[in-house]
Every structure is written in C-alpha cells, then in structure tokens.
Amino acid sequence: MKAISPTRFGGGVFDCPVCAEVNNFDPQPYLNEAKMVRLMNRDAQMAVVAARLALENAGIKARSAYRPDEIALFGATGLAGLPLGEVAPLITASTGSNGLFDLDLFGRLGLKAVRPILSFKILSNMPFCFVSINEGIQGPNAIYAPWEGNGAQAVEAGIRALSTGDAKCSLVGGCDVKTHELAFASLQQLGLFSSWCSTGTGIVPGEGAAFLVLEMERDARARGARMYGAVSSFSFRTSCPGKAMSQTREDVLQGLNAQGAVSAVVSSSSEVHSSEIKESSLLKSARISAGITLRPKPYVGDLFAAAAPLQLALGALLTEAGGAQVLVNCFGHGSTQAAFLLDKI
Amino acid sequence: MRNRVVITGMGVCTGIGGSIAAFWEGLTAGRSGICLVSVFDASALPIRIAGEVKDLNLSKLKCAFPAAAGERDRKIWLGLEAAGQAVRDAGLEEEMLSDALLVVGVSLETFFLGDVSALARTGSATRTLQGILQAPQAPWLQTPLDRLTQILGDHYRQAGGRYTNCSACAAGTQAIGEGFRMLRDGMVKVAVVGASDSVLNPLAMGGFSLLQILSKENHTPERACRPFDATRQGTVLGEGAAFLVMETLEGALQRGARIYSEVLGYGSSLDAYRVTDPEPDGKGAALSMAKAITDAGLRPEQIDCVNAHGTGTPKNDIAENRAIKQALGRRAFEIPITANKSMTGHLIAASGAVEATASVLTLFENTVPPTINLAHRDPDCDLDYVSEGSRPFKGQTVLSNSFGFGGQNATLIFGRYE
Structure with a gap:
C-alpha cells in the first residue's frame, strides 16, 4: 500500500508534486500527560508514538526491565519542521504598510501574536526530550541531524553505548516531517527536487518516526526477549x-x-x-x-x-x-x- | 586497549575575545562581553542585550572559506573562525585532517523572518514561497543544521566521520565527549570537535524572551547575568564558538605537538522531567557528573574545580548547586566553582565548547577565572563560586557541566597533563 498522494499545498509551485503523509494521526493515546501535546511539533508527536511502540514491542518499560539510567537514547532529527502557519500571525503583525518586515512592529506587536511555547517547538532536540520524559529514560544520549546517514549514526551510537557498557539498552531512532510547505521550499533550494524537472520523478518527501530497541544478546536472552536479529x-x-x-x-x-x-x-x-x-x-x-x-x-x-x-x-x-x-x-x-x-x- | 586523549589545539570566538589569548585575558580579568545588541536593531524587543562578538573579520573569513561566501547565519562564520584557529594552533598537516573525525554542535536553524514578509500581503504560504523560489540567487530559507559541518569538512577534505550534534545547550559538551570516546576507543587518531551558535536574530531572541528565562536588565548589560547571585533574574543570550583539536597521546607525542591538557572522562544523562524546567533536585545533572567521574576512573574527592553551567536563572542555579553537592559530596564545599556565562552570556549549543576551552585553560594557565556579578550570596547556592576575581589554581582536574533545554545533561572532565 502506498502512502504517496498529491500534496495538499503548493499548487504547482514546487517541482515535486507529491508527498507521503501519515493520515489520521493521533498521539494522545501514547502520551502520559495529555497537555504535553500542545508543546510538541508533529515530528515530536511522531517520535513519542514510535518510541512507545518500540518499547512496548520489546516488552520494556523504564524502571522495570532496566533502570532508567541504564537505557540510552540516541536519535536523529531533520530540518526544523516549522509550518509557516505557526508564524503567520507573527509575520502579519510585524509587516509594515510598505510590505516589509519591521523590527519595531515585531517587538511591539509580533511577539504578542505567537504563543510563548513556540521556542519549544523549534528546538531540534525537543522530540527526543519528549521521548525521555514520556518513557522515563535517563541514560546516555545524543541527537544528530539532519539526514539519513545521521539517522544511521544514531543507531551506531546506540550500539557503541552497549558495547562499551555505558548502557544496557539503547532506544535509537529518528523522526522527520517534510510534508509541509517550508520543508518543500527548503528541499527545493537544496536541489533535492531537481530530478522532478528533468525526469518527472524523484524524491518524495514523507513524514514519520521509527525507533529500535537494542540490547546485548545475553541481556535480551536473560529477560526472555523476542529477538529479531x-x-x-x-x-x-x-x-x-x-x-x-x-x-x-x-x-x-x-x-x-x-x-x-x-x-x-x-x-x-x-x-x-x-x-x-x-x-x-x-x-x-x-x-x-x-x-x-x-x-x-x-x-x-x-x-x-x-x-x-x-x-x-x-x-x-x-x-x-x-x-x-x-x-x-x-x-x-x-x-x-x-x-x-x-x-x- | 584505551588510548589516552589530549588536547593539542584550541580556537575560540566570543564576546569577550576572538582568540584564545584575548578570551583568556578577558575571562581572567572578569570582563563582561554582554552589551546592547548591534547586529540588528533590537530596540523594540523586550530583551536588547546579549554577548555579542564584535571583532569578527568577515572579509578575511570569506577569503579563507570561499564556500561560505553567501552565508547569512552568524554561527557559520563564528564556527569557521574558531575551527580555523584550532587547526592552525595544533599545526595539523593536511594528511592528518583528511583522516580526522569532525563533530560539530549546533542548536537550531536560523530562519529569517524578513524573507517571508510577503506572507502578510498574500496570506498564502505557497505564494510567499513561490516568490522566494523564483528569485535569482535567493538565500536559503533555513540554514541546514549540518551546514557548518559540511563547509568545514569539505574545506579540510576531511573524511574521517562527520557528526552534527544538535542536543541544544548540551551539544558542545556532547560533541567533545563523543570525539573523546572515539579517540579513546581507537576509532580515530585525530578529532576536530566543538560547537558554534548565534541566536542574535529577531526570531530567536524574541522567542527566547517569551520563555521568561532571560534577564530584563537592558540598562545594565554587563551586570545582567549573575549566576548564583541572590538577585539573579535570568540568563543573557550570547553567540560564539569554540573548537578543540584532540589526539591520542601517542600520536601527539610522535609529532611533537604541544599538549594543553588531557581529557579524562565524559558522561551524559537525561532529566526525564519537564521540557520547561530542570529537575529541581538536580538528580539528572548529578547523574551526568557521576557518570563522567566513573568514566574518568576518578573518585569525587579527586575533582579539583567545577566549571558550572551557571546560567543565572533562579531555578537552574539552585538545581545545579544541589546536583554538584549530590555528585561530589563533601568535596563540593572544598573546591572552586566558576560560571563563565556571567561574562560570555549563554551561548546555547556553543556554551559547552567555550566552557570546555576555559576549563582546559584553567589547568594550562593555573588560574580559575571568576564568576562576575556575584555580590549577594544566595543561601541556596552555598558553594565556593570564586566571586573575588581570578584565583591561582594548582589542582589536577576540572569538571565542566552543560545542561540543555528539555533535560539533556553532559559533563566533561579534564586533567592536567604532566
């Protein structure tokens, strides 16, 4: 089943006309505190859900199988997923009659037009901080950015943490949301859509998160875990x-x-x-x-x-x-x- | 086999100095680098002060790093300046750089609000972005987080692994810690590690001001950041960068490199508490310190100095004070503790790298720099925060803390090389 469909935005502006969205996504059932969701960007919401699913699948809950400080968290995140709609009120309030951004208006009116929690949404490390809070994970950690190879680095860091004895369990993963206009514009500026012009095909931006639970084989065996490979x-x-x-x-x-x-x-x-x-x-x-x-x-x-x-x-x-x-x-x-x-x- | 890891090159760029010599002179003299922001007109913003780098020679940097010529993001330039200094200071040959590891800490992409002002007129994100995409030579809407890593790596034809760490205020410390671990474990022989950040732009400064964590004392910039002082009102943002060249001891000795100090240990942890506040008892921060001490093979009583995260916010400083006492026990009351942010401001991702550099210099120059603006003792911050001016130092170790937004903690321990 393909999740790829025409974008609901753009109207031909972007060289890539399609994206792969997660439909009917609802993170609430996976959050320990429902109000957390208002602080979270969509990438953070997806990270929290995928991390919970991975831990449940592994039969691990912090404070049971392992101590919270024995579980490492290594992740990767993409370019900030700030939909322009979030800052539209700020832009409108900060733009002068000449159509230009006005720092005076920004200071006097623009900042009042956005919610203070905006900063928590644009900090790149937030998705994984939410994961740690939701799951009670306190171990070694690092967050890398912003591409596929950097997601692989997060996995490698988790493996290293196990092999050096820094952690007994590593939750490793990544999250990214590229299904909005600003992400499309950034990808186009980076030249990632160039093949769409020349061949009519190319990269299709998607959104999602994926996490894996890694353990040393002996520890996984000792707790009777299902081992995939x-x-x-x-x-x-x-x-x-x-x-x-x-x-x-x-x-x-x-x-x-x-x-x-x-x-x-x-x-x-x-x-x-x-x-x-x-x-x-x-x-x-x-x-x-x-x-x-x-x-x-x-x-x-x-x-x-x-x-x-x-x-x-x-x-x-x-x-x-x-x-x-x-x-x-x-x-x-x-x-x-x-x-x-x-x-x- | 575990390699010993040493520091053989350093570069720094902050509001109190754009070179190692100027930085150290400013730091030990207790000079504040915090001033009214001049890189953009901040006069209408609620917070108008920051630790700003004044003496950045852009034309020189553009010649040295032509690939960066069109960059608007100041953290790129600050990072190039500091990394260039470190590589020169270490005297690394091109061949060594090609095999070196590169780990760069940054926090967030710079987003230029003025680029999308058409949104107010069109009311349409699509039409706004269309205008930008159709403009010839339009600058990037967002500087990719790995842009500095890419420019540095490509410039030095470096292929020994590139990491871009974006763990917020812990990024610089984690970048150094990760490089240290890879050197110690024999994965690489040389590493260029550090961090760069600048939040001196309207969206970042405005956004942070909404969080109610910044000092509002625009009228007295140099006194506005007062870590551990009873009258502290918040932190002050800043910009800067610092990079270290680290090598295995064996490699450094073989090539006759100058050795500043040794890296002994690294630890990281998560508060798992709230994204908006530090864990009030400092348990997560204490865990990070304890892990670093264990990693270094030391006991708490062997820590001789702490370079604190010390942001100057009411909650953070109390939590860190508690954390240091938890991690070090009685030793916490016996050793000097310094907070560089009182002078540099909070450099976000770069703060850990800059404070690591100060920690290395503390050992190399036998001096603990002061925590300035600490005139009123807070009974909840009851440790020796070196408020009287620089202090001579003969200790063997310095522990450096970084605690990030969202509860990411990281700690490094440096040792005197003899």
Whole structure:
C-alpha cells in the first residue's frame, strides 16, 4: 500500500508534486500527560508514538526491565519542521504598510501574536526530550541531524553505548516531517527536487518516526526477549570533494565484508529516477548478490532523518522472517553514508 | 586497549575575545562581553542585550572559506573562525585532517523572518514561497543544521566521520565527549570537535524572551547575568564558538605537538522531567557528573574545580548547586566553582565548547577565572563560586557541566597533563 498522494499545498509551485503523509494521526493515546501535546511539533508527536511502540514491542518499560539510567537514547532529527502557519500571525503583525518586515512592529506587536511555547517547538532536540520524559529514560544520549546517514549514526551510537557498557539498552531512532510547505521550499533550494524537472520523478518527501530497541544478546536472552536479529557489522564513510558519491557508497559496502550472497537487501533507493545512483550497480561492484530487495521509499516516501531506523526495522523483520543475512543500506543526501548487516539469531 | 586523549589545539570566538589569548585575558580579568545588541536593531524587543562578538573579520573569513561566501547565519562564520584557529594552533598537516573525525554542535536553524514578509500581503504560504523560489540567487530559507559541518569538512577534505550534534545547550559538551570516546576507543587518531551558535536574530531572541528565562536588565548589560547571585533574574543570550583539536597521546607525542591538557572522562544523562524546567533536585545533572567521574576512573574527592553551567536563572542555579553537592559530596564545599556565562552570556549549543576551552585553560594557565556579578550570596547556592576575581589554581582536574533545554545533561572532565 502506498502512502504517496498529491500534496495538499503548493499548487504547482514546487517541482515535486507529491508527498507521503501519515493520515489520521493521533498521539494522545501514547502520551502520559495529555497537555504535553500542545508543546510538541508533529515530528515530536511522531517520535513519542514510535518510541512507545518500540518499547512496548520489546516488552520494556523504564524502571522495570532496566533502570532508567541504564537505557540510552540516541536519535536523529531533520530540518526544523516549522509550518509557516505557526508564524503567520507573527509575520502579519510585524509587516509594515510598505510590505516589509519591521523590527519595531515585531517587538511591539509580533511577539504578542505567537504563543510563548513556540521556542519549544523549534528546538531540534525537543522530540527526543519528549521521548525521555514520556518513557522515563535517563541514560546516555545524543541527537544528530539532519539526514539519513545521521539517522544511521544514531543507531551506531546506540550500539557503541552497549558495547562499551555505558548502557544496557539503547532506544535509537529518528523522526522527520517534510510534508509541509517550508520543508518543500527548503528541499527545493537544496536541489533535492531537481530530478522532478528533468525526469518527472524523484524524491518524495514523507513524514514519520521509527525507533529500535537494542540490547546485548545475553541481556535480551536473560529477560526472555523476542529477538529479531543481530547487528553483525556496520560501515560508515564520509563523502568529500574529489570523490564520487558512488565510490563513497561502494566503499561503505566493501567495509561490511559482506561479499557473497545475502538473503535480502533493504534499499534506501527508490530506483525510479535516472539521476539516482543505482544501488543494484553498487552491489554488483561490491560483489554482493541479494535474494530479494525491499524498497520502502516508493511506499512511505523519504523520511530523511528517520529513514535509516525505518529501514533497519524492516531489515530486522526480514531477518526474523527467515533471512540468514540482511543488508540494510542508508544512502541518502548529506555526507554520511552507511550500511548495516543483520544476521539471524 | 584505551588510548589516552589530549588536547593539542584550541580556537575560540566570543564576546569577550576572538582568540584564545584575548578570551583568556578577558575571562581572567572578569570582563563582561554582554552589551546592547548591534547586529540588528533590537530596540523594540523586550530583551536588547546579549554577548555579542564584535571583532569578527568577515572579509578575511570569506577569503579563507570561499564556500561560505553567501552565508547569512552568524554561527557559520563564528564556527569557521574558531575551527580555523584550532587547526592552525595544533599545526595539523593536511594528511592528518583528511583522516580526522569532525563533530560539530549546533542548536537550531536560523530562519529569517524578513524573507517571508510577503506572507502578510498574500496570506498564502505557497505564494510567499513561490516568490522566494523564483528569485535569482535567493538565500536559503533555513540554514541546514549540518551546514557548518559540511563547509568545514569539505574545506579540510576531511573524511574521517562527520557528526552534527544538535542536543541544544548540551551539544558542545556532547560533541567533545563523543570525539573523546572515539579517540579513546581507537576509532580515530585525530578529532576536530566543538560547537558554534548565534541566536542574535529577531526570531530567536524574541522567542527566547517569551520563555521568561532571560534577564530584563537592558540598562545594565554587563551586570545582567549573575549566576548564583541572590538577585539573579535570568540568563543573557550570547553567540560564539569554540573548537578543540584532540589526539591520542601517542600520536601527539610522535609529532611533537604541544599538549594543553588531557581529557579524562565524559558522561551524559537525561532529566526525564519537564521540557520547561530542570529537575529541581538536580538528580539528572548529578547523574551526568557521576557518570563522567566513573568514566574518568576518578573518585569525587579527586575533582579539583567545577566549571558550572551557571546560567543565572533562579531555578537552574539552585538545581545545579544541589546536583554538584549530590555528585561530589563533601568535596563540593572544598573546591572552586566558576560560571563563565556571567561574562560570555549563554551561548546555547556553543556554551559547552567555550566552557570546555576555559576549563582546559584553567589547568594550562593555573588560574580559575571568576564568576562576575556575584555580590549577594544566595543561601541556596552555598558553594565556593570564586566571586573575588581570578584565583591561582594548582589542582589536577576540572569538571565542566552543560545542561540543555528539555533535560539533556553532559559533563566533561579534564586533567592536567604532566
């Protein structure tokens, strides 16, 4: 089932005409305090819901399976999801008769036109602070931004926290909302919609959040947890000037030591537009063959900061379903490119 | 095997000094960098004061970093200045930089309200944005959070891993802490780590003023930020950046680098309390300190100085005072504690990096800088907050705290290198 539909905004202004929205989204059942929702942006609401679902799925509640300070929280967030509608009253009150933004009006009238909680909505770390508050998590933490590779970094940080003994459990994930006008304008300015002009296809911005619960195998076994799969290796590379992105991604795959056959690949590509680097070619160069390939982006859109955790969640499901080894690629915009290899337990 | 990690280069840019020498001279002299804002006309804003960087040489920076030429966001320039200083100070060769790790702390994208003023006329976000997108050479509506990371990384052809940490006021401390851990665990040999921030724009200053956490003392800017003082009324925003070059001790010794100090430990925690307030008993902050002390392999009685988060807000300072006592026990009453924000203002993401730099200099220069504007003792802030001026220091360790909006806490511990 595809969630992609024409945007409800834009009217042809943006090169990309579609997006992938989460319809009928209601975070209230997942919040410990109902009034928290008025402080939260949509990305924070989605993060809180996805984090609760992940913890429930793992059978973990802070203060029961692990102490609150034994649970780490590493996340990734995208470009600030500030819908222009939120600041429209401020802009209107701050614009002079000449049509220009007026600092005097802004100070005297504009600030009175917005709610004081606006700041809490635009701070990039807030989604994960809400997660920590809602779940009582107090352990090691960090938040990265703003692209797919940075979501992969959050997962890697969670793995490191476990392997160094900093945490006994890591809640890792990402959230992003790109289904509003300002996000579309920013993505267009960054050139991410360019293939829509040339080929009529391209990146489809989406919205959502995805979280994973990571534990050391012995701890998961000790508490009788359901285990989807094991992270057997991961590989990160940084693209920089003078090196083709395709080479950087090929290096990522080489770094996994995964030559040969894998049961499945979770691709970060949509493979629909010609300007995209084809993952199939990269796999061929890295001498990796795949039984099946799963491509979530044509269905849920590109979740940017949330894409890597989502793809890893799909990889984990494939592993549990019988895949001996599943390759999860996290190749997206930005300089950080990554991939994970999941093994069946 | 765990590597020892040392600091071999530093760069800083704040309202009290645009170089390490000027910053340290200002800090130890107890000079305030807080003034009436001049980077934009803030005269109609409820809060008109901030720690502003005055001596930023933009034309020089534009020559040094041509890729940044069109940037409007001041945190980009401040970050480039500080990182450039640190790399030069460390004397890193190009080859070492290409394999270096880069971790950059920032807080939020700068959004220029004037860009969308057409919204008032059109009443339509779409038509407003259409106008912007159709304009030739239109500047970015939002500076991507990783823009500074990207410019720095590309400039130095750095490919050893790039992280953009956006953990609000804890971002700078976390950036350094994450780099330290990766060096210690042998993942990299050299790291350029730090943070940059500027909230000196109408939306950010206006937005923060709505939260009722800022001092309203526009008439006495240099006295407006009074951490741990009984009469404190709130914090004062600021802008700045600081970057450190960190290396494994082995690598630093091999290339004959100057060593400022050693990084001993790092810890982070979450309050899990409220986004609007710190946990009043300071438990989350104490947890961060305790984790850093354990990570460093130290005992609380081996901490010799604290560089406090010390924002100057009534609630934060009491919570931190309690947290320090919880984490250090009796030792909390025996050691000097300093709050640099009294002079720099609150640099949000950059505050931890700037205060880490001050902590390193405390060890290297054998001096604890003062907490200025502390004239009235608060009975709830009952520790030794170094209010009389700089104090000679012979201790072995300095602990530096950062506590972010939303309850993110981070702590670093630096040790004297001998």
